[in-house]
Amino acid sequence: MDNVGIVVEDLTGAIAFFLDLGLELEGRATAEGEWAGRCTGHGDQRVEVAMMRTPDGHSRVELSRFLAPEVIDDHRNAPVNSLGYLRVMFEVDDIDDTLARLDSHGAQLVSSEVVNYEDFYRLCYIRGPEGILIGLAQNLR
Known part of the structure; x- marks a missing residue:
């Protein structure tokens, strides 16, 4: 890619x-x-x-x-189960530190928490500037 x-x-x-x-x-x-x-x-x-x-x-x-030409459509606030391109996910070293840095840009968790997937990953979706949907993953192993 x-x-x-x-x-x-x-x-x-x-x-x-x-x-x-x-x-x-x-x-x-x-x-x-x-x-x-x-x-x-x-x-x-x-x-x-x-x-x-x-x-x-x-x-x-x-x-x-x-x-x-002018932008003709806006998908920024589409729910996570919408068809088509939705989000890109980044692996980060420290998800809590990353969230703290992105807070100054208005980034907010899509749900109310960062989840732990079988002690393998900590995961969350955030909405960044303009509603851009980003996934964050911290490898725990």
Whole structure:
């Protein structure tokens, strides 16, 4: 896998959130013009893009802010059993520390607790900025 794409309204805020999650900003640019629209099917588009790289260097999250055409749908508050892309999960070293860091971005647990899965993982889903759904997993072994 090369990357997972997430469309946001506040690119700077989303970058700050993923930086505090432990990702690194690989680059930021604007993709525009007919060539970009041929790829996505949107014709002449203009999109601000930030590529965030995981600390191990194996995966990336592409954050996009569409300037043109306008965003036409909003799935940010869809429940966790909705069809289609829903969330991306990150393994973290310390889930409590990660939650404390992400609190300044308004991140909130989807349920009221972090759960323990058979003493193998501690798991939770959070809603980050703009309602982005993120899974967190801490390996206990």
